Amino acid sequence: MGKSKCLITNGLFSLTLYFQSCSCSIMKKAIFRFRFDFWVLAALVVLLGGCDAGFTSADMSPGAQTGTGGSMARFALAGNTLYIATKQSLDVYDVSQADSPVKIAKTDLGVGVETIFPYRNNLYIGANDGMYIFDNAQPDKPRLLTKYTHIMSCDPVVVQGNYAYVTLRTGVACRQFNSVSLLEVIDISSPSNPRLIHSTPMDSPYGLGVDGTRLFVGEGSKGLKLFDISNPAQPKLMKFRSDIPTYDVIPYRSTLIVTGEKGIFQYRYDDKDRFDFLSKIPVE
């Protein structure tokens, strides 16, 4: 179902490209033959206008073309849109022409922006003062749905279904008021009204990743934590591997890819107890 939708969108999109690339020569000929014939121009306007419709939702053509980043990412792709979280703003580039990004929007947030996670029709931004949720149905007009404010921090967010998982870390710059590191679960079933439903103390959490009933949280040099989230509102700690320093993770095709100060580690996991070592690329 999802795939066919994607194919149709891609089809529409290539058609769009076709029309766009043709429109120039069509226009030249039109000018040559009809000398600014009103109807030719009107037709072009309609054509190009119709093309725009093909670009609307960044969420409609995921997968195939673009890859997947970790939760600490400042760069994120969704369909034909590249999002960059710069120091203080969310910048949006149209990458329909993959080799030639064009900046189409810039939203100043006025605070330190750290991470960005696109999920379905929304963008989840980890900023110094909380989690911002943007509706990105129209990539050139990111619309702020809500700002879930927490204590000053600089921490990432990942999303699955109706839940956002956020880590808050102490000890970073601008975090004087708080002394507890946390993993928070936020119910985002109503994105404009996020609700905190669970909070667990952590050691020094950095990046995190979620896949099905598994939640992986990097504890920096302290290690890696695996949680069972069969009940998303009550993450249950299954394993704490202090031998795997973890800055960030990507769960991908049942393989957990871990990056940290000792190198890249990979593990095979499933929705049961499996967590088998696959390989290590060491720091040398």
Added chain:
Amino acid sequence: MQKLLYQFAVGIMLVVAACEPRDSETPANGPRFDGTAYQPIYASPAELARIESQPGRALRRPGKIYVKDNYLFVNDLGEGIHIIDNSDPASPRKVSFLRILANYDMAVKGSYLYADNASDLVVLDIRDPLNIKVVKRIEKAIPQSDYPPYANVWFECVDKGKGAVVGWEKVNVSSPTACFR
């Protein structure tokens, strides 16, 4: 009540002030001086623009990661990106290393890789990972901090005339530097 408010406001100001780097001859509220300071590492525009494929090499300081199909991309903090063939996650194979100074982030669409190169956004054609090409450079797309990524430290103020800052080095100094945060 008013006194409380006043104290709160002063507290807020102190916190905000502590996060801002600024110049001062004899700062009253600088961090404790321990004989060290951070010194910017500069790169000339030509040096910064030299982006190339190099043979696969050892990881030094792994940063962010990115996956696309069978490839795994690993940032080496400030130095560039390792391209790794990960078709078999049990035995990943280093394909090449992309030298991109002051790089920390990346994303891939089709055969194009987007990366930060100090304040520039660059687009690389990675169809042949052993011979990548820069196809686009958007200058000043990503604002850079002119202070090191640490709190409560002294540092040599950035002189933009010397080039782009591609890193910070901790050095011994006899007296506090002009900048701190």
